[in-house]
Amino acid sequence: MIESLQLLIDVSLLAFLVIIVFASIKMTDLFAVTMLFGIFSFVSALLFLDLDAVDVAFTEAAVGAGFTTVLMLSALRLTQPYENVKHRHSLLALFIVTLTGAALFYGIADFPAMGDPNAPVHQHVAPEYIQLTQEKIDIPNVVTAVLASFRGYDTFGETVVIFSAGVAVMLLLGMGQVKHEQEPEENMVLWVVVKPMIPLILIFGLYVQFHGDFGAGGGFQAGVIFASGFILYSLVFGEMYARRVMPAPILPRLAALGVLIYGVTGLISLLFNKPFLDYTALSSNPVSGQHLGILLVEAGVGLAVFSTILLIYYSFSGREVNHNE
């Protein structure tokens, strides 16, 4: 019963993905395509959940369905809403794509079955991590343990990449200015409803941040949820007030502070004659040292992600709209 249900959900969701992709290629109205991409992210998150990848589904839902759609729309605001349809059909492109696709399908035939415990990818470091998490770190969520402790250096690199993405957007677009004529119209229902929801969203973001050891969550997802609370305020009450609550010049400094927290946690271990980012140096008991280290590191990641996302949103929505008609 459960097997057939799983199969049904798998097949339906994959069919949805294919249909959405075909429809978004055929349509020329770019707003509609952006909407379809939003639906695509929803379906992808469902598929990730179906494959038992909970943290990935969390991040896909937070970033893909909400934030990417908002960014694409604010970029679309500055160009035309209809795609220029080219009426040339290139046979060479079709041939190359078909050849590449056939080669990929041929390669798939050699893969091991999904979830096969004897597959080579499951023999390398994965069983060691799963075993050592119980002994050395003692938290239920193995993904957070691998992300923050065993592969902490990789996550440091990811945080620096996110920070540099924010810096790049800031260099290219600037952070926008406060515009006085952009106050949205008075909409009493939205104002009254959204005001109590914003603290709830922020508290939920904090919950996800600190609960990442035990369930799905962690620094990345928490940063996005926290930022979406501020984005909601900016959408409903106007950018002028949002920039008063969280001024734009603070954000790059906050992002840098997040990366700095991460790096300093690693440096403290160096001061105690241990390797970089070895959390056992942070406390007398190695397991509680790991807990403290993961806490600090996730806080740094959450801070960096929150400030970068809010910075990118300010940059995109603060651009002057060209009246090119």
Next chain:
Amino acid sequence: MIAAAVVALLITLALTLIRAFMGPSIYDRILAVNSFGTKTVLLIVVGGHALGWFSYVDIALMYALINFVGTLAVMRFFEQYSPDGEQL
């Protein structure tokens, strides 16, 4: 009975998708996407309980919030366009 609910939700997702393709105006599409998001939350809750997904309640909770914020964002950006594509 949970299986019946899951099947009903999958059929609903398909029908909502058809409206997202077909909808003649922009607002139809926004409605379809919002509806799709709500049905996704329901599918996560019902399917997660039936198939034993790990920690599905947190994801459903966050999805409900992100659906709300995302739809409001889309509407705010659409308000600056009149329906035939010019800027207001």
Next chain:
Amino acid sequence: MMIIDWLSDICLLLGGILTLTGAVGLLRLPDFFTRLHAASVTETLAAMLLIIGIMLDTGLTLDSVKLMLIILIMIIANPTITHALCRAAANGGTTPEVEQPSKSVTQTDLQNSSDNEVKTETEISGKEAK
């Protein structure tokens, strides 16, 4: 605990039927505002019923408290989105399709019937006065 199982089954069944009804309405109704009405009414109620059904199945744990929180968020957020969509569509220029009134009820018919009522009332009051 058979009653709770039955209640949970009924809630799930009703929720599934309402979801399907809402989707069919979303597809078949002719105008944007009618579709909005169909989607929003069944969406909030069907969501509540389905989640209550799962809550009854889970029992009294932390998960069911979080599910109650999801219901609360949906009760607040879905009608707000409906209102905002309706207002945005109306401001954007979408008007609802209104049928022309049919020929059997015209303005003169309405006036004639109201005159008749006034006449009968004065007749009655006249007779009582006499």
